[in-house]
Amino acid sequence: MTAVNDVEARVRAVMHDVSRQDTTSIGPDDDLVEVLGVDSLQGLQVLAGVEKRFGIRLPDEELIHLRTIGRIADAVRRAQSAEEVP
Amino acid sequence: MRIGLIAMSGVRVRTEELAKLGVTLPQFVSRGKVIASLPSLGLLTVAGLTPPDCEVVYREIAEVDSATAIEPFDLVGISSFTAQIDEAYALADRYRAAGVPVVLGGLHVSLMPDEAATHADSIVVNGAEGAWPALIEDFRAGQMRPRYDGLRTRVFDDANYVMPRFELMAGRPYNRMTVQTSRGCPLDCEFCAASIRITSGYQQKPVERVVAEIRRALDVRKQPFFEFADDNTFVNKKWGKALLRAIEPLGIRWFTETDISIADDEELLDLLADSGCRQLLIGLESPGRDGLAGIDPHNWKQDRSGNYLRAIDRIQSRGITVNGCFILGLDTHTPAIFESVQDFVRRSGLLEVQLTVQTPFPGTPLYRRLHTERRLLAERFWDRCTLFDVTFQPKHMSVGELESGLRWLFGEVYNAREFLARKRNYMEIVKARMN
Numbered sequence: 402m403t404a405v406n407d408v409e410a411r412v413r414a415v416m417h418d419v420s421r422q423d424t425t426s427i428g429p430d431d432d433l434v435e436v437l438g439v440d441s442l443q444g445l446q447v448l449a450g451v452e453k454r455f456g457i458r459l460p461d462e463e464l465i466h467l468r469t470i471g472r473i474a475d476a477v478r479r480a481q482s483a484e485e486v487p
Numbered sequence: 488m489r490i491g492l493i494a495m496s497g498v499r500v501r502t503e504e505l506a507k508l509g510v511t512l513p514q515f516v517s518r519g520k521v522i523a524s525l526p527s528l529g530l531l532t533v534a535g536l537t538p539p540d541c542e543v544v545y546r547e548i549a550e551v552d553s554a555t556a557i558e559p560f561d562l563v564g565i566s567s568f569t570a571q572i573d574e575a576y577a578l579a580d581r582y583r584a585a586g587v588p589v590v591l592g593g594l595h596v597s598l599m600p601d602e603a604a605t606h607a608d609s610i611v612v613n614g615a616e617g618a619w620p621a622l623i624e625d626f627r628a629g630q631m632r633p634r635y636d637g638l639r640t641r642v643f644d645d646a647n648y649v650m651p652r653f654e655l656m657a658g659r660p661y662n663r664m665t666v667q668t669s670r671g672c673p674l675d676c677e678f679c680a681a682s683i684r685i686t687s688g689y690q691q692k693p694v695e696r697v698v699a700e701i702r703r704a705l706d707v708r709k710q711p712f713f714e715f716a717d718d719n720t721f722v723n724k725k726w727g728k729a730l731l732r733a734i735e736p737l738g739i740r741w742f743t744e745t746d747i748s749i750a751d752d753e754e755l756l757d758l759l760a761d762s763g764c765r766q767l768l769i770g771l772e773s774p775g776r777d778g779l780a781g782i783d784p785h786n787w788k789q790d791r792s793g794n795y796l797r798a799i800d801r802i803q804s805r806g807i808t809v810n811g812c813f814i815l816g817l818d819t820h821t822p823a824i825f826e827s828v829q830d831f832v833r834r835s836g837l838l839e840v841q842l843t844v845q846t847p848f849p850g851t852p853l854y855r856r857l858h859t860e861r862r863l864l865a866e867r868f869w870d871r872c873t874l875f876d877v878t879f880q881p882k883h884m885s886v887g888e889l890e891s892g893l894r895w896l897f898g899e900v901y902n903a904r905e906f907l908a909r910k911r912n913y914m915e916i917v918k919a920r921m922n
Contacts, residue, residue: 438710442765445910449917461907
């Protein structure tokens with residue numbers, strides 16, 4: 402599994418834990434509200450779970466835009482890169 | 488026989504400046520959309536009370552506006568609340584002009600029956616239980632009376648209870664479903680215009696009936712968010728715990744309204760979290776003890792106000808958000824109230840906030856008092872009963888001060904920065920609860 406896919410897989414696992422739904426068929430660009438029926442609080446629970454699992458902090462101003470697995474994974478990678486900068 | 492049941496939904500703020508401000512504030516827009524997208528549980532209950540050999544058609548007001556042709560119904564039932572009652576009357580007049588008999592019901596009609604009767608062939612006062620079946624029988628016999636009084640007590644007893652017809656929501660875009668677990672509230676706040684006005688006492692639905700309704704709703708809609716259409720769900724803590732244990736296995740997400748005493752019981756709070764409760768709406772009304780004097784006959788809320796901050800923290804630490812409700816323009820309020828509320832909201836860490844202006848809905852003790860004191864700004868102002876428009880002369884400030892203070896507070900509480908800060912606060916609470 403590539404690093405890119407690994408991040409997405411781990412995001413997908415968090416989403417499954419929160420929504421209690423099968424997330425394997427969710428595409429990286431699928432809107433979680435429309436496809437999974439995730440409500441606003443569940444969306445925040447997903448993001449909190451992602452922060453906890455990856456040990457990162459997502460920028461507050463990005464939170465309301467993180468509605469797809471692809472966008473969340475991108476934000477995770479950016480946060481990881483930022484934290485690696487000496 | 489074909490019966491059309493028409494639901495009114497959505498509220499438009501009348502004060503132009505506030506309306507313009509509201510559409511730019513993210514959290515205000517967010518909750519407004521939710522409220523406007525709830526199905527009418529009252530009409531689904533009316534449908535349940537209708538004999539099975541009648542065809543029942545559920546319509547939203549937007550589907551039967553003046554540009555739409557009159558549907559061929561044998562009878563139309565319309566339920567509305569005060570702010571939209573004039574639109575409901577206009578719709579009723581239109582159907583009647585086309586020869587379709589109209590029945591009006593709901594809270595406003597129950598509180599203003601003489602007014603409503605001038606726009607209807609019949610009215611239903613109080614709940615539909617105990618009234619609608621007799622009305623249909625009489626209508627079929629050509630003997631419909633001008634008024635039917637529904638039950639004020641024992642509405643959940645075997646003889647009177649019906650399952651709401653959730654299947655009428657199939658294929659509709661609702662992602663929220665409403666279920667009622669109780670009717671009334673023992674606090675009897677002066678301003679309250681909710682189900683307390685059509686009941687004679689606090690009534691709770693048997694737990695097994697609530698579970699059955701949730702299961703039926705789940706047959707219609709995949710993973711909806713449930714709103715309990717109650718005014719104060721957890722008055723009886725023992726019953727509340729039984730309810731929570733019963734719904735926990737259903738795996739639902741839900742919201743309800745209750746009072747601050749829920750935070751007194753740690754076991755109840757744990758059960759709330761385990762059962763999928765996402766948010767509690769609690770009427771805090773005013774941030775300090777002085778502001779709450781006279782809100783309810785026994786000053787129950789005033790006595791509890793010293794525990795507000797601790798109670799909010801205890802509830803939210805379970806990952807359940809508190810939607811703290813404040814009413815601006817109480818008789819105890821001076822222009823200093825707006826900064827007080829802003830300060831309380833910040834200190835409390837409330838994850839949701841509802842700000843409204845005190846509204847003397849017709850039929851309430853508040854209306855009668857302000858009418859007696861000649862403080863109502865107009866004789867008839869139903870379209871301004873939106874909870875955001877000022878309709879009375881405040882005691883310790885001018886109308887203008889109340890309106891401008893409300894706009895200022897909206898801007899301070901509902902702006903994007905505060906919206907994000909609340910989201911971040913919630914995420915930190917969730918993370919702290921994760922292993």
